[in-house]
Amino acid sequence: MKKYNVEDLTGQRFGKLVVISQAQDYVTKGGVNHSAWLCKCDCGNLCVKQGYLLKCGRTRSCGCKVTEHGKDFYKHGRSQSPYYSSWYSLRKEGAEMCEDWGSIGAFCDWYEANDPGKFWRMERIDPSKPYSPDNCHFVKAHTLTYKGEEHTYKEWEDITGIDFRTIKARILYQGWSVENALTIKPSHRNRVKNNE
Numbered sequence: 001m002k003k004y005n006v007e008d009l010t011g012q013r014f015g016k017l018v019v020i021s022q023a024q025d026y027v028t029k030g031g032v033n034h035s036a037w038l039c040k041c042d043c044g045n046l047c048v049k050q051g052y053l054l055k056c057g058r059t060r061s062c063g064c065k066v067t068e069h070g071k072d073f074y075k076h077g078r079s080q081s082p083y084y085s086s087w088y089s090l091r092k093e094g095a096e097m098c099e100d101w102g103s104i105g106a107f108c109d110w111y112e113a114n115d116p117g118k119f120w121r122m123e124r125i126d127p128s129k130p131y132s133p134d135n136c137h138f139v140k141a142h143t144l145t146y147k148g149e150e151h152t153y154k155e156w157e158d159i160t161g162i163d164f165r166t167i168k169a170r171i172l173y174q175g176w177s178v179e180n181a182l183t184i185k186p187s188h189r190n191r192v193k194n195n196e
């Protein structure tokens with residue numbers, strides 16, 4: 001895949017990682033190029049991570065944080081469960097919850113048992129009723145699969161450097177093939193300015 005205009009992440013911080021410089025592209029089995037970045041972790045380790053994983057928040061340390069989380073999970077209960085942040089943001093929004101889900105433990109247990117995977121998000125069936133096991137289901141985000149890789153539009157933007165709105169419009173309204181939508185550079189006057 002011809003890649004261009006991928007955002008320069010040098011100097012940016014993602015969790016415990018600070019990007020030092022661009023590294024050699026990571027090429028998947030299917031032949032998709034992913035920009036990769038040399039990062040320094042707060043623990044002192046150096047590591048190379050893919051840009052889109054940094055930007056979507058799935059990679060936030062060299063790997064040392066996973067171990068810390070594991071410890072915390074047992075030490076402090078559920079505050080480090082991957083579902084904790086979902087519960088917390090719902091509470092922060094002031095979302096109404098059933099009595100059971102007022103307790104984070106019950107919420108995390110239910111979510112963990114029912115979570116269909118990374119491209120799915122939980123939504124209420126009837127938005128006028130509180131969040132509860134009976135009133136929630138999972139909705140899949142729109143994804144595109146190319147050369148055996150499935151990503152959301154936003155992730156493809158981070159991988160290809162093509163704005164996700166452009167990718168979406170090409171696929172949904174202009175009838176482009178996935179390959180063309182992800183590989184053909186848009187002719188955009190502003191881009192010329194940006195590259196100078």
Ligand SMILES: [Zn+2]
Pocket residue numbers: 016041042043044045061062063064065
């Ligand atoms: Zn580390």
